[in-house]
Amino acid sequence: MNGQKKVAFYTLGCKLNFSETSTIARSFQNEGFERVDFEKQADIYVINTCSVTDNADKRFKTIVKSALKKNNKAFLIAIGCYAQLKPEELANIDGVDLVLGATEKFKVTDYINDLSKNDMGEVHSCEIEDADFYVGSYSIGDRTRAFLKVQDGCDYKCTYCTIPLARGISRSDTLQNVLNNAEEISAKGIKEIVLTGVNIGDYGKGEFGNKKHEHTFLDLVKALDEVNGIHRLRISSIEPNLLQNETIDFVSKSKSFVPHFHIPLQSGNDKLLKLMKRRYLKETYTNRVTAIKQKMPNACIGVDVIVGFPGETNEDFLETYNYLNELDISYLHVFTYSERPNTEAVEMDNVVPQNVRTKRSKMLRGLSVKKRRAFYESQLGNKLTVLFESENKDGYIHGFTQNYVKVKTPWNPELVNTLHSIKLTKIDEDGIVRFDWVKEPKFV
Template sequence: MENKKKVAFYTLGCKLNFSETSTIARSFQDEGFERVDFEEVADMYVINTCSVTENADKQFKQIVKKALKLNENAFVAAVGCYAQLKPEELAAVDGVDLVLGATEKFKITDYIQDLSKNDMGEVHSCEIEDADFYVGSYSIGDRTRAFLKVQDGCDYKCTYCTIPLARGISRSDTMEGVIKNAKEIAEKGIKEIVLTGVNIGDYGKGEFGNKKHEHTFLDLVTELDKVEGIERLRISSIEPNLLKNETIDLVSKSRAFVPHFHIPLQSGSNDILKKMKRRYLRELYVDTVHKIREVMPHACIGVDVIVGFPGETDEHFLETYHFLNDLDISYLHVFTYSERDNTEAATMEGVVPKNVRAKRSKMLRGLSVKKRRAFYESQIGMQRTVLFESENKEGYIHGFTENYVKVKTPWNPALANTLHEIKLTHIDEDGSVRLEFVGVEV
């Protein structure tokens, strides 16, 4: 096909969105489109939106402007979580031609008869109850590691969260589907797979609202560990009440799973956890961290935490701060609470002023820097395996050890996407760790 139409993609939000963008991009390539970078002139731009960031609409408008600056006649489509929650709002943005909700985004090529601009954005979005089928996805070609989607949607009713409204009920890929995708990724020479989903510990619920678990998350990781050709498997964010001791034990003895866990906490105060309708209390979180440390002393443990939730007093916040300070964790992802339409928390009393939210966020970010530094220092002198990325950043190549220590060494293109035995020597000014090679490529 001569003069192939060009399509470019921009992804906001989580690893799950990246895996789905990749799948959508492959469907365009199957239809004869050529995929180009978002910075290039294209006939069509697809923006995969996110509903979690506070400035989602502002960010979206800037990205649309950027696309139309590259080609004022380009066809612009919005898909993803924000497109499901606020389709009319996105369709009204100047230059947007098509908005697709949760069930339609994977059928995007069906909606493109021609790429002429519309006077007004055309909306195809479903009632979220209709999002009851599962589409498997994985991302390749964008990074050294692949994001493999194993689950979608969520049955939890956390009072601050719009994800169930944007993605529907919890449902999973079949075991066969996940293993097939993992093997495809391995065949492409990718060394690391990150398992992703909205609530991956809930893996096993079938389609159409079937609440019965065909398989458990433990079954899934057990089978994935046997797939040949994958050097590393990493579990992304998993709820503390769903990270069972058996899974932790399996990771500790595993061939491919790495000692890195990211476990949302959200608050160190039981009062606030109850208001958030989280499904655990802080005591369970402590037990989970202790269990990991017991079997994997050098594991990396990341934590999500939200500051400024309605009703969070100074005492509640300090309770969270001290709880995290005393806990043997490695880093924090700090989120400043922001009101979301159609959530229970948006109508709660005890609204925390924005400047107080910002101050608390700054304090926890400072604690995160301290925690990461202490974790990195504990690793100096240790022998680890590093997987190098493929980017030249100011004359250096970066990579991550199995337990998620970020390392760097002078740029050498031959190192890209390769694994090496290294010794961690010292921490550089930018916070990454320098290394010396101690072995041959593994």
């Protein structure tokens, strides 16, 4: 293959997708391709798709058009969850040349001996039952943070979710391989690692190709805490029924794990949790939040919640709203329910009208702003550690404290990827926190 060929990537969806895109990009670079930014002209554009919401499906077509504007002869490849669920649909979109399913995406360079445009996209997609092996990956988006994949797939059967159909059964990386990847990331000078997967609390299942748990999520957390050179470890989304009190206790005393948890709730109404086939009720969620705050009063807790699920009455929604309003959490990720083919929920009665879904979503997004503000205000006066990001935004550099408070200070490129002790002082009009240096940084 011509070593001068250029390839660009676009990722839709979750941190897990970002970790896999980064690994796939490195496989291209190993084959002699030059990676360029998606906004630049390339010979190949790879789009890693998502299928969690209807919006992600629609965005795919927009991204395809954007790539073809840059180079109408470019070879377009679709990979990811949407590519596994609806390969023929993607293959029929003008400009798409190749569609690869759940297992094929990691061998993408094997499928591109000929970069001639096709009249219709070529599909290579497995039956999802064949996605029973594990491929490790980690992302390096900027120099300050890496997403480390530790688990893939899901054995849960939530009635709204297509992820088990797109990613297959729950399976895990070996503990040793996770540790090796963490050491590789650390050696590149990256200060923070975010653990990611579909259902990371299920870590250990399928570690050696069987359903037996050789290790647990707590074993993983304890082992990673001993890796040299990692300044921060952050747990991404973890199911409340799988977040054990022992893990919370360990994180509270950990050397590297930060006091930040993202815990999906989906509804604050037990009737809806049962309809969704979630594996807990509201009481369990309350207990987890209480346990975290008892051990780590300054911990940041993020919440996923779905509005407009079939059967959600006004009273049900208000129960969720009031529950979250009173709960000691820090911010919300609000998802408006969208019908997904081949799920149980799409067949359910008592469909919530779209305008009602939109109104409820707006209410919860407003509550999220209020919750984040209240959390930030509770942190004013505290001495914390900030890790600065790499982007110049309107003359400011931003960073995050260990408990996920976003801060800013005038741009200085020497601050990028550095850790500093600061004291939070005030919240600006844009909702971002200003600070004083505990010790003024000096640069050589």
